[in-house]
Amino acid sequence: MTSPEERQQLYCLSPETNQIWPTMFSIFLVDLVANGGSESCLRLRPRARENSGKRVTGSHKLRVGPWNIGSLTGKSVELVKILKKRRINIACVQETKWVGSKARDVNGFKLWYSGGSRDRNGVGILVDGDLREQVVEVRRISDRLMTIKLVIGGCTLSVISAYAPQVGLDEETKKLFYEDLDEVVRGIPNTEKIVIGGDFNSHIGATSSGFDDVHGGFGVGERNGGGTSLLDFAKAFELVIANSCFSKKENHMVTFRSSVAKTQIDYLLLRKGDRGLYKDCKVIPSENLTTPHKLLVMDLEIKRDRRKKLVSDRPRIKWGGLTPALSREMGEKLMEMGAWSGSGDADTMWNKAASCIREFASTVLEVSRGNFGGHKGDWWWNGEVQGKVEEKKAAYAKLVECVDKEEKQTLKKAYNTTKGEAKIAIREG
Structure with a gap:
């Protein structure tokens, strides 16, 4: 005691x-x-x-791939068999040639498609059995463009299936396609992740000349006008072409092979800020669906980063x-x-x-003000920033519409200027 x-x-x-x-x-x-x-x-x-705000971390591995299949009629079962064999979770298919805006089950996969003719075009997206219930939105824009939205590992992912007009089609058709694609991408919040997979019928070339920020430096052949349009689009929305970022053998880069040509016209794009998500991107040349196009796949690892809301x-x-x-x-x-x-x-x-x-x-001691609402992170989005961003978008629209080479160079400089001003406004906002 x-x-x-x-x-x-x-x-x-x-x-x-x-x-x-x-x-x-x-x-x-x-x-x-x-x-x-x-x-x-x-x-x-x-x-x-x-x-407590404790972060729960992990990752969700995902394989995504675009494929121009020539026609989906009579091939859906064989297609899904290949997707399962190659462990592909999401497939963006082009030239389905199915009519309607519908959905159907195909051996455990869910297929959403959009088409207007049995003779041409048509796009679709297939999602495996594990992810199909995570799809929260489906938008069918045309027989060349559709998108779905999923929630994976606490992240929102928009997947776009795109089929660009062929080289021989008129400029108005090409312009309309990119206008629709611009509108779709512009409508996706910056906080959401994007994957665009499709047949763009364009050649971005083997080098990144003039587009170092969106072209990884690995490709096939020479760049053409369609390739420049695709690179301009990627630059405007700060996207990167994933299958140009990995050094591969030619067989694993060529997406189109016929008796007279072998080239690269199918691409996967995502935000530059999400470069850390993709681990590999390559062509699987051995898979065949009686189409000259080859299956392109990209491996992603989406981090689960769920932070519980603090009581503040x-x-x-x-x-x-x-x-x-x-x-x-x-x-x-x-x-x-x-x-x-x-x-x-x-x-x-x-x-x-x-x-x-x-x-x-x-x-x-000091006392915090507490949280009385408002949108955290939106402090920089003021009138000046909004104006600069709109100027950048308007400059890009003029650049895309222009067909004269000399005028296009002038508009490109104007676009780069407005883009720089928008970045400065955001940084200083």
Whole structure:
């Protein structure tokens, strides 16, 4: 049994007032500072943890691929068999030649398609059995363009199946296709991820000349006008052509092979900021669906990054500003306030002490304003930024519509200028 002297030393019992001087509490406050504690540390009674903002991490591996199949009639079962064999989760198919805007099950895959003629065009997207329930939106724009939206690992992913007009078609048809594609991509929030897979009937060339930020430097053949249009589009929306970013043997880059030609006209695009997502991109030349087009696949790894929302809707004391000197001052003040006097059960005494602690701490430490709504992260989107972004979009629209080479060079410079001004406005906003 401890002696009165030992008890006095342990609790710092004041001989004059016979009150407990909370030395241990002062030490606790100093320790609180050193360990970055928070207001919740002042609660003595154990309780369930509130949302702590702890990050739950992991990844979801995904394989996506575009394929011009020539016609889907009589091939759907064989197509799905290949997709399963190659572990492809999402396939963007072109030239389906199926009429209608419908959906159907194909051996465990869900197929959404859009087409207007049994003789030409038509696009579709197939999703495997594990992901089909994650599809939250389907949009059919035309017989050359459609998109679906999925939620995977806490991320929203928009997948676009695109079939660009062939080289021999008129400029108006090509212009309409890119206008539709522009509108689709512009309507996808920057917070969402994008994968565009399709037959673009264009050659981006073997080198990245003039387009280092969107062309990875690996390709096949010479660039043509359609390739320049695709690269301009990618540059305008800050996308990168994934299958130009990996050094491969020619067989694993050629997406179209016939008796008279072998070239690259099928592509996969995604945001430049998501370059870390794709791990590989290649052609699988051995798979055949009686079409000159070859199956192109890209391996993605989408990080699960779910952060629980912090309970921050009320003002909080910034305990990080507590110093040893302030903790000593607080101890003295709490004595004056009678924080440790009184009688009753433990809960009553603690509630009184905790109230005194918060009352005094709020006068000597800063208090957060709390979260009263609003959109975190939207602070930069002001009128000036919005105006600069619209100017950039207008400049790009003029660039795409222009067919004169000399005028196009002038418009390209104007577009680059407006793009730079928009970036500066966002950075300084």
